[in-house]
Structure formats: C-alpha cells, structure tokens
Amino acid sequence: MKITILGSGTSQGVPVIACPCEVCTSGDSHDKRLRSSLLIETASTSVVVDAGPDFRQQMLRSKVKKLDAILITHTHKDHIAGLDDVRSFNYLTGKPVRVFACERDQAEIRQEFSYAFAKNPYPGVPEFDLQDLTLQPFFVGDIHIQPVELMHMQLNIFGFRFGPLAYLTDVNYIPEDSLKQLAGIKVLIIDALRKKIHPSHFNLEQAIAVSNQLRPDATWFTHISHLMGKHAEIEKELPDNMHLAFDGLIISL
Numbered sequence: 268m269k270i271t272i273l274g275s276g277t278s279q280g281v282p283v284i285a286c287p288c289e290v291c292t293s294g295d296s297h298d299k300r301l302r303s304s305l306l307i308e309t310a311s312t313s314v315v316v317d318a319g320p321d322f323r324q325q326m327l328r329s330k331v332k333k334l335d336a337i338l339i340t341h342t343h344k345d346h347i348a349g350l351d352d353v354r355s356f357n358y359l360t361g362k363p364v365r366v367f368a369c370e371r372d373q374a375e376i377r378q379e380f381s382y383a384f385a386k387n388p389y390p391g392v393p394e395f396d397l398q399d400l401t402l403q404p405f406f407v408g409d410i411h412i413q414p415v416e417l418m419h420m421q422l423n424i425f426g427f428r429f430g431p432l433a434y435l436t437d438v439n440y441i442p443e444d445s446l447k448q449l450a451g452i453k454v455l456i457i458d459a460l461r462k463k464i465h466p467s468h469f470n471l472e473q474a475i476a477v478s479n480q481l482r483p484d485a486t487w488f489t490h491i492s493h494l495m496g497k498h499a500e501i502e503k504e505l506p507d508n509m510h511l512a513f514d515g516l517i518i519s520l
C-alpha cells in the first residue's frame with residue numbers, strides 16, 4: 268500500500284491575500300501546503316480521502332490517472348469544494364466517480380452541487396455515484412476501509428483506518444470506542460492545526476498526547492495552519508517518531 272499526503276494544510280487562518288508571515292514567505296517547499304487530502308494506492312486500486320479546493324492540482328501533481336473512490340470525512344469546504352473536478356475522471360472512464368459519504372453529507376453534496384443532480388443536467392456536469400458511508404467496514408477494490416467516528420467540535424465526522432494506518436483529520440475529540448478501533452496502528456496521520464488551542468481541531472500538544480496514547484511507530488501531523496510556524500523549526504521540537512507531514516510525502520506500508 269502506498270500512501271501519499273496530497274495536502275497537509277488548511278483553509279483555517281489562511282488570509283485571502285498574500286500573507287507576509289515567515290511561513291507563507293518561506294523558501295522551504297515543506298512550508299507550502301495545499302488543503303488536506305490523502306491518496307491510498309495498491310497495484311489495482313486508488314482511493315482519495317476528501318476533495319478540497321486543491322483537488323485538481325493534487326491529482327495533476329501526483330499524476331493520478333485512475334480513481335476508484337473518494338471518501339468524505341465531512342463537508343466543510345476545504346474537504347469538498349473540489350468535487351466538481353471529478354468530471355475529468357468521468358471523461359476518462361465514461362463512468363460516475365464513487366463518493367462515499369454519510370447520509371447527512373450526501374444531502375449537503377446534493378445541495379452544493381445541485382446542478383450535477385438535476386433531472387435534466389446540462390452536458391458535462393460532474394457525475395457522482397453517492398454511496399452510503401456508515402461505521403461499517405468495507406472494501407474498495409483490495410483496500411480495506413474501517414470508518415472511525417471523530418468529533419469536530421459538535422460535528423461527528425469520519426476518520427479512516429486502512430490496515431496499519433489511520434487518517435484522522437479535523438478532529439478535537441476521539442470517542443472511547445474509536446480509540447479501541449485504532450488500537451495497534453503502526454502509522455498515525457492526525458490533525459494538529461497549530462500550537463494555540465482551537466475549538467474544533469487538536470492543537471500540536473493535544474495531537475502529541477493522542478499519539479502517546481496510541482503509540483504508533485510513526486506519527487505525522489496534518490491540516491497545518493501557517494500559524495504553526497516553520498516546518499524546519501517545529502521538527503526540531505518534536506519527539507523522534509513524530510513529524511509534521513508535508514505535501515507529497517509518501518509512506519509505503
């Protein structure tokens with residue numbers, strides 16, 4: 268299984284105009300982050316978690332030519348705004364793209380992309396095959412997916428376990444049952460927005476505490492705001508087996 272961090276950033280705290288801070292003006296490519304997303308690939312199957320505003324750029328950058336499914340953690344815009352661009356995959360395959368989302372999130376996707384679900388849609392609209400996402404494990408091709416419930420402030424959202432790896436973005440509380448489902452993971456990719464506490468995301472200290480509780484071999488922090496500080500400087504402060512994720516990072520399992 269090959270895991271690629273397509274994006275390790277967030278819309279949270281990112282100014283709309285060019286930001287003069289030391290992270291946004293850094294020459295280090297590790298400090299250039301697209302919105303958070305993950306690609307999971309085996310020899311036969313490719314799955315993406317979330318399709319935020321940078322989805323198209325991420326597909327191009329990682330040369331993704333085949334997409335078997337998109338898993339939706341929740342429908343905040345930094346996680347679904349790029350769904351319109353699945354049309355490229357529709358052209359390639361002549362088929363809709365399977366999108367796994369819970370009932371609530373399916374309703375929001377139908378509303379946000381209403382033109383794609385119109386009775387007589389205009390030619391060229393993105394084509395989605397919405398599939399139910401619950402806490403039941405399932406397969407896409409040969410990739411086993413265990414959905415895990417997470418809390419994103421008041422919102423219950425989805426994290427995912429793919430065998431030895433867990434991807435937990437946009438979370439500030441992990442219910443007890445979910446912690447049990449995560450027991451024994453080897454690699455943890457987890458939300459750590461910044462150092463300062465935040466109402467709907469783990470900060471760095473809280474994410475480190477979760478890692479210390481789950482004790483994976485390696486932990487990568489993601490959904491990182493420019494308020495975190497420069498990659499190279501934060502790296503020096505972290506325990507040996509914990510790192511800031513960065514765009515293009517590949518983990519082979």
Ligand SMILES: [Zn+2]
Pocket residue numbers: 341343419437
């Ligand atoms: Zn969110």
Ligand SMILES: [Zn+2]
Pocket residue numbers: 277278343345346437490
């Ligand atoms: Zn987010």
